[in-house]
Amino acid sequence: MRNMTYLPGVSTLTLDTSRCNGCRTCTLVCPHAVLKMANGHAVIGNRDDCMECGACALNCPQEALRVTPGVGCAAYVLQTWFKGKEAACCGESGCC
């Protein structure tokens, strides 16, 4: 499956290039190669490929990247609607 772009224009990913120190860590951890290097700092390539896993933001020592992380799972979202964020889980039994 080559094209793994999901819904367009929904990702919460933002990058403040003025804070970026060019350490490249975000380009190593992104599982969809959304972040690339240009002129010594990171840039967002195809934002619609972002799945908001949060790896880049968590591993940015400069806090230049921000994203509201989470799991893209309908069963989980459904539970957050009905049970609230704390009680929600993905598995049927023995919550993960």
Next chain:
Amino acid sequence: MKNDHKAAMSGERLRLTPGIKDTRPHLPYRAVPGILPEVPREKTDACCGTPSGLMTPPSLTSGDAPYGHCLQGHVPSPVGPVPRLSTRLTARDYWGGLKVRLGLGRDRYAMPAGLYAVGRPGPRSPVLVTANYKLTVDALRTELSTHDAWILALDTNGINVWCAAGKGTFATDELVHRLKASRLDQVVTHRKLVLPQLGASGVAGHRVKQRTGFQVIWGPIRARDLPAFLKNPQKTPPSMRRMSFTLKERITLVPVEISAAFRPAAWSLGMAMLMALLLGMAGPAPFKTVLHTMLLGVTATVVGLLSGAVLTPILLPWIPGRAFALKGAFLGLAAAFISLLAVYPDMTVETSIALTMMTIATSSFLAMNFTGATPFTSPSGVEREMRWAIPAQALVVTIGLIGWLQAVWAG
């Protein structure tokens, strides 16, 4: 359900491999804290009164545990012998793997967290960090048949690396805790840890460095790329760092999708059948016709289940639309059309439409649920599609159900 761990805790103790001299002055082997793999934390809490670090280690050779047979003696280290993992899978591993892939006992397929060895590692051998899901450890150890390495399994409650990272169990705190508990700083002389790339949504590499002095090196996504990565960590081809979702990977997910859908589907179908039966018996139609129409409802639901939980995962890239609910609805429509022609041809238009709607709603809902198993759907996107899809599915299934129940009643 936690039998494995209970058995592990009450079973025989690990013995020191002959030839390894215990040089520590007063601590008997079984009391070496931390170095031994710990049973997952929530399970050890049952033994209150014992300081967790000094607990009798779990038996790693217990016959009932899913992991005992993967161990091949011990490897000496400055902090005591470390259990050694076999790099070959046995029939038991394949059988266990098959079961969890079918969705059986998937939530209790855990290894004790802690330090393990593959090959004959020494103070300069690489340290690979992983989750304590048995299937994950299996994938890792089988790739390392020609390597000497330390494996640090974090306590993720038997969940794979990526899901655990998302849930906050494959996390900075747990890594720091596990490093200290296993006294890794005394086991190796270098200060580097190789982590799987997908653990990055749970572990902040720079924080680990600040807190422990260990530098996190982001390894490849897949265990099978590890040998190449370890040979040349500086040069990782982009393919090692990109998520894939191949046909094979999607097919692997189908059994779990079915087993996850089975219980709610059987439940709702049972309820609907009960309603239909009561209505049918109260109505004017002969019992045989009632049963026939009821069976059509079962067929429509099963067709929806096959379309949403089997065909959608397999055909995913080729189904039109981006939203999964839409993809499922499309496929449901196609599946309903085919079954109308093949399975139930002589029916009224109203009944056909009602059954089609039931199939579409079931397929759309299950396809939407598949988002959780894919490696590319974002939470914002899933919530976006669910906001219109859930009401739409509810409406369609309600109309379909009413139409079908009406047909059952009237015959």
